[in-house]
Every structure is written in structure tokens, then in C-alpha cells.
Amino acid sequence: MSAAEERLGNDPTSELWGEHRSRYRFAAQFVAGQRVLDVACGSGFGLRMLLAAGARTIGVDYDAQTLRHIKNDQPTATLVTSDATRLPLQDCSIDQVVSFETIEHVPDAPALVRELRRVLRPGGRLILSTPNRAFGPLERHTANRFHVREFTADELRALLAGSFSRVQLFGQRPASAYRYVPFLMLDARTEPAALAWKLLVRLPYRLKNRLALVISGRPFYPGEANYCFDVDATDGAHALLAVAW
Numbered sequence: 001m002s003a004a005e006e007r008l009g010n011d012p013t014s015e016l017w018g019e020h021r022s023r024y025r026f027a028a029q030f031v032a033g034q035r036v037l038d039v040a041c042g043s044g045f046g047l048r049m050l051l052a053a054g055a056r057t058i059g060v061d062y063d064a065q066t067l068r069h070i071k072n073d074q075p076t077a078t079l080v081t082s083d084a085t086r087l088p089l090q091d092c093s094i095d096q097v098v099s100f101e102t103i104e105h106v107p108d109a110p111a112l113v114r115e116l117r118r119v120l121r122p123g124g125r126l127i128l129s130t131p132n133r134a135f136g137p138l139e140r141h142t143a144n145r146f147h148v149r150e151f152t153a154d155e156l157r158a159l160l161a162g163s164f165s166r167v168q169l170f171g172q173r174p175a176s177a178y179r180y181v182p183f184l185m186l187d188a189r190t191e192p193a194a195l196a197w198k199l200l201v202r203l204p205y206r207l208k209n210r211l212a213l214v215i216s217g218r219p220f221y222p223g224e225a226n227y228c229f230d231v232d233a234t235d236g237a238h239a240l241l242a243v244a245w
Contacts, residue, residue, distance in 0.1 A: 008042060008043065009043050010043050013206075015182050015221045017221070018219075018221055018222045018225075019172075019174075019227060019239075020101070021046075021223075022172070022223075022224045022225070022226075022229075023098075023100045023172070024046040024100070025049065025224045026127070026241065027050065027096070027098045028049055028050060028052075028053035029053075030125060030127070031050050031053050031054060031055035031096055032053060032054035032055065033054055033055075034056070034095035035055075035058070035093070036050050036055040036056065036058070036095065037057075037060060037089070037094045037096070037097045038057060039097060039098070039099035039116065040062075040084060040100070040101075040105075041059035041060060041067075041070070042061065043070070044059065044069070044073060044074060046098070046100070047070070047077055048074065055096070057077070058078045058089075058094075059077060059078065059079045059080070060079075060081075060084060061079075061082075062082065062083055062084070064081045067079045067081055084112055085108060089119045091118055092118075092119070092121045093119055094120050094121065094124060096120075096124060096126075096127070097125075097128075099116065099126075099127075099129075101131070103128060103130050103151070104130050104147045104148065105146060105148060106148060109148075109149065109159060110159065114162075116128075117163040117164060124245070125244070126164065126244040126245075127241070127244075128241070128242050128244075129172065129240060129242070130150065130151055130156065130239070131147070131239055132151075132152070132153065132239055132240045133150040133151055133152050134152045134153065134234075135237065135239075136238075151240065153169055153171075156169065156240055156242055160242055160244045164245060166244065166245040167244045168232075168244075169231070169232060169240060169242050170229040170231050170232075170234075170241040170243070171230050171233045171234040171235070171237025171240065171241075172228070172238065172240070172241055173227065173230065173237050173238070174222040174228075179194075181221070181222060182201065184238055205220075208220045
């Protein structure tokens with residue numbers, strides 16, 4: 001099994017679907033008319049979202065087979081097979097770079113940051129995300145064999161500040177209406193609402209989602225519009241999103 005197999009596929013029934021798409025939704029507000037590089041573009045759903053927001057996109061991934069799947073689905077997409085630390089792009093040739101849940105997989109994170117800075121034009125913007133190592137017990141972060149290193153907010157800020165003059169950090173959280181999200185439940189919950197949720201989560205996706213829509217008017221799992229990005233509020237956030245200029 002390769003690290004590429006950890007990537008999220010085009011699966012709207014996944015509990016992670018809304019979480020990942022919400023990051024592209026965040027980035028989409030900045031990209032209209034911009035040349036945008038998506039580093040580790042994965043299965044390509046983010047490229048579609050950026051394109052819909054008016055970006056001119058380039059997708060980069062080291063896994064050629066993944067890019068072939070994208071090309072079959074998006075024939076006009078501009079795609080490049082490359083190691084993210086050695087991009088075949090000219091200096092100062094990109095307006096925006098997005099790279100979500102990538103840096104924790106890279107053996108030389110400073111080299112990645114320097115390379116992303118190299119291809120950005122003066123005044124260009126980098127938006128990246130990574131798990132928050134300060135969220136939950138340490139074993140939650142060391143158990144993932146695909147992750148070389150995860151970062152705390154202070155560590156990520158210091159890393160980016162080595163190449164960028166301005167860095168802003170956001171904590172990513174599901175909206176308060178979502179009390180129970182599987183990958184965020186750190187402790188055993190035994191209150192009646194939690195027990196009811198645990199019964200519902202065992203149901204087939206279509207059934208539990210239909211029930212959730214009827215009962216609450218919301219999808220069972222948080223969708224892309226159901227995540228918040230709170231500036232400078234990283235304590236207790238499961239993921240970090242950084243914007244660097």
C-alpha cells in the first residue's frame with residue numbers, strides 16, 4: 001500500500017467528504033482570475049471547485065495513475081506528475097498555491113515550503129492545511145504510518161515564517177450544530193443523544209442521511225458549508241489551515 005491510497009476519493013458518502021471540500025471552499029474565495037496550483041491534487045474534486053470559482057488551474061501529484069483518472073474525468077485539465085519539492089515550473093509563475101493535507105506526508109517539509117514560495121509571484125498566496133498535532137492524545141497522530149510529521153500551530157507558523165513574510169492561522173471545526181462527528185470523537189459518550197447517534201451511524205448512508213435531513217434539516221455528516229475556519233483560534237481545532245503571503 002502506498003501513501004497515495006490514503007487520499008480521499010470522489011465519495012460523497014464519506015464522513016470526510018465535507019471536511020476536505022470545505023478547505024477548497026475556503027480557498028475558492030480568493031482564486032477568481034488567478035493561476036492556481038493545486039499541489040497533491042488527489043482525485044481532482046478540488047480542481048473542479050477551483051475552476052468553478054474562476055481559477056485557471058494546474059494540478060500536481062506524484063501519482064501518475066491518479067492523474068490519469070482525473071484526465072479521464074476532466075479532459076481539459078492541466079496536470080503535472082511531479083514531486084512537490086521539485087516542481088517543473090518557473091519562478092514566480094503562480095498566483096495562488098493550495099495544498100491540503102500534504103505537508104504531513106513530506107520527509108522534508110522546509111524544502112516543500114521553499115519550493116511553493118519559489119513558484120509564487122510576489123504578493124502571491126499559499127493556502128495549506130494539516131492535522132493539528134495538539135488535538136487529542138499523541139497516539140492519535142503517531143498511529144498513522146503515512147504521516148511523516150504532524151505540526152502544532154506554533155510549529156507550522158514557524159515553518160512558514162521561514163519563507164513568507166506574513167502567516168495567518170485558522171482552526172478548522174465543524175459547525176456547533178454537529179455535536180457528533182466520528183473522526184472527532186475522542187472520548188466515550190454515553191448521554192442519550194450520543195447513544196442514539198451511535199445507533200444511527202450503523203445504518204446505510206442513504207437511510208441515516210435521509211433521517212437526519214427529516215429530523216434536523218441537515219445532512220448526517222457535516223457538509224462543505226458546515227465547517228468553520230476561525231482565525232487565530234487553533235486550540236481544540238482538529239485541523240490547521242494556514243494562509244501565507
